[in-house]
Amino acid sequence: MSKSFPGPKTKAVLERGIPLFRNGLRYAEESAKASRRGYRSVRQIVVDRAEGDFIWDMDGKRYIDFQNGWATNPVGNAHPEVIAAVHEAQKRFGFHYDHPLRYDLAEKLAEIMPGRALPRFNYEVSGTEAAEAAIHLALTYTQRRYIVTFSSCFHGESIGTKLASGYTSDSNRYLEAWTGGVIKAPYPYSADIPAGMSESQYVDYCLWYLDNHIPKCITPKDNIAAVLIEPGLAEGGNWIPSTEFLRGIRRLCDNNGWLMIADEVLTGMGRTGAMWAVDHYEVIPDILVVGKNLSGGIEPCAGIAAKDEILGDNLDFSSGSTFAGTPAGCAAGLKTLELYERYDLVNQAKRLGELAKEIIQAWEEFGIVQQVRCNGLLMGVGFKSPNPDEENWWYARSVRGRMLENGVWAISDHEDTIRMYPALNMDEQTLRDGLEIMREAIEYVDTHGQLEGDSPAWPTGVAGF
Ligand SMILES: Cc1ncc(COP(=O)(O)O)c(C=O)c1O
Missing domain, CATH: 3.90.1150.10 (Aspartate Aminotransferase, domain 1)
Structure with a gap:
């Protein structure tokens, strides 16, 4: 060597x-x-x-x-068609917030969302911003104060998403005064199972923790706005959750009026061999966070998709910065989705x-x-x-x-x-x-x-x- x-x-x-x-x-x-x-x-x-x-x-x-x-490069590095689409959008629009491509892409995304059940879209610049937007949307829609997240999950590097992430406590150091609204629950890995437990007992324990431990010891169920989950831990080590766990989360959300937020920034858009990782589990979340692959490897584009009633009429929710949904980013997303269809x-x-x-x-x-x-x-x-x-x-x-x-x-x-x-x-x-x-x-x-x-x-x- x-x-x-x-x-x-x-x-x-x-x-x-x-x-x-x-x-x-x-x-x-x-x-x-x-x-x-x-x-x-x-x-x-x-x-x-x-x-x-x-x-x-x-x-x-x-x-x-x-x-x-x-x-972030679903179609390989520097795909010439994505580059050409991005250049064309840049030449035509430069940067403006209001351009037709943001409508075109939102329509396409509505068509491919799980069960076509999340028709509304809010553009963001990065996966971090999108995960944060999903949290704010859930809090304002439910008018509740807590979000449940999981050990080893990663949602970004802003203060909000650092606090929501559980993949290392180091990234929360010196942010202790900012915490308060996030409850971290255990994620059932398929290795590192507590001694004496089978994989399926561990899943049961993790669901029990949400259903029993949190309401008994941390906050009542009606204080919880949402469960934010990666349906496949990405930065946390590419762990793949069981069907029992993901469906269990959906069931608990339904029973308690919690929203299920799937952070599919990394697992989404084909990465797991399904358009969305939640598709493997036949689970439809209430809010889905999109990023990475949507850029076609060329120009950032991210956002959140949500059910009609959640994002359709919510004056307390605000998000979407200056560069959210740029013409170039939307052009990249549109061309990428065209390539997805063309080449299956x-x-x-x-x-x-x-x-x-x-x-x-x-x-x-x-x-x-x-x-x-x-x-x-x-x-x-x-x-x-x-x-x-x-x-x-x-x-x-x-x-x-x-x-x-x-x-x-x-x-x-x-x-x-x-x-x-x-x-x-x-x-x-x-x-x-x-x-x-x-x-x-x-x-x-x-x-x-x-x-x-x-x-x-x-x-x-x-x-x-
Ligand atoms: C699941 C998940 N959510 C959010 C993010 C943050 O996305 P970004 O780095 O685009 O801000 C990442 C990044 O790796 C991620 O894997």
């Missing part, structure tokens, strides 16, 4: 980030410390070019793209997901693999350390590092999972090649132990990584 990864040009750009971006001070200090111990630099790259299933770093090295712009992309994602599942589920035989998770092209591999004094996530890091060195780009932040989000139209052979490189990386780390430089001596966060 090359000792000089990343290449010199990529490294030079990364080093320019040290005085500019967050954690730069820590990076310099930690790098110096680590290099004194003979460790290599953290495996990080900068994209010089992106096209279709691939990206290239500053040194011209090519990677199969499982990172997918953090799961949701079914293509389903087919590729099934193929990938068959390949990756065999990896549970490796000692360092804790669990393989796959719902369509929402794929995750969880890792475990064979040694009690080593963290699980070091192993995820090591495998991801070796994959990167061998030409596959996937996501693993400070987590014990590697997450993969191939484009919904990825070439089948490219997907197979990428997975084979990943398998080899797992085998390598399984045999040789974690790579040098993947212990906590190695910082993250420079250049937003």
Whole structure:
């Protein structure tokens, strides 16, 4: 394996980030410390070019793209038709808030919403803004004060969505005075089940917590406006909930007058091999949060879809900033949906997901693999350390590092999972090649132990990584 990864040009750009971006001070200090111990630099790259299933770093090295712009490029990198549609909208409108494309896209979205039951749409710029808008909509519509969210969920990086997220308590540090309206409930993972409980008992416990623990110990049921749930944890490690859980949430919402908000920013628009992840469960939420894929990988576009009565007449709800629903963003969304129809992309994602599942589920035989998770092209591999004094996530890091060195780009932040989000139209052979490189990386780390430089001596966060 090359000792000089990343290449010199990529490294030079990364080093320019040290005085500019967050954690730069820590990076310099930690790098110096680590290099004194003979460790290599953290495996990080900068994209010089992106096209279709691939990206290239500053040194011209090519990677199969499982990172997918953090799961925002459903039709592959820099799709020429989406780019052309965006340019055309920019030339015609520049930026104005009131333009016909926002009507065209809202009509299309109403047609594809679960059960066609969420016809009203409110544009937002990002998934974060959209998740926040959904919360405000629920509070104002029900005139109640609490939202229930879950452990390991991620809804964004604004103050409101940080407080609603449960994937790490670190991101709530120093925001303690801002909390109050969010109740965090346990999400039933398929691993890390409390000792002695079966998977199905754990699901029952999580539903019991909502139905009994919260009203007895935290707030009465009629104080709760909504349950905000990811129907597939994304940033929290690509966990896939059971049908029993999702339907149980719907039932509790119906019984108690709570709104069910599905945050489908990452799971939505085909990522799981269905248009919406809730479709797998035959559950229709009251509010659905959309983002990421709707941009077609080119221009941000996000928003919330809601039932008629919830968003049709609610003077207390306000949201939607200046750049919400730009002509370019709506043009990207419209062209993307046209490509979905033309190439039957949701079914293509389903087919590729099934193929990938068959390949990756065999990896549970490796000692360092804790669990393989796959719902369509929402794929995750969880890792475990064979040694009690080593963290699980070091192993995820090591495998991801070796994959990167061998030409596959996937996501693993400070987590014990590697997450993969191939484009919904990825070439089948490219997907197979990428997975084979990943398998080899797992085998390598399984045999040789974690790579040098993947212990906590190695910082993250420079250049937003
Ligand atoms: C489920 C979910 N909700 C909300 C967000 C925030 O979206 P954005 O980063 O576009 O603000 C994300 C981002 O990863 C997400 O995965």
